[in-house]
Amino acid sequence: TGIISNLSGRKTILTFCDIVSLFGIGITLINSLETVLLGRFIIGIAVGVNSTMVPLYINEMSPSQISG
Numbered sequence: 133t134g135i136i137s138n139l140s141g142r143k144t145i146l147t148f149c150d151i152v153s154l155f156g157i158g159i160t161l162i163n164s165l166e167t168v169l170l171g172r173f174i175i176g177i178a179v180g181v182n183s184t185m186v187p188l189y190i191n192e193m194s195p196s197q198i199s200g
Contacts, residue, residue: 142189146182153178 153175160171 142185142192145185146189149178149181149185153182 156171156174156178158171159167159174162168162171
């Protein structure tokens with residue numbers, strides 16, 4: 133995610149992950165074991181990317197006086 137976020141920007145990656153999450157939620161709503169598992173897998177990947185990108189985005193957007 134580091135190389136891609138440096139090329140396209142952190143906000144773009146976060147927006148793309150939100151769209152992917154919505155796609156995963158839509159797949160999960162189909163009542164089949166395989167589709168539920170596929171949707172949960174897609175949502176898990178999106179949550180993993182979000183959990184690494186959000187702290188970087190917050191650190192980038194916060195003023196240098198209050199950032200740690």
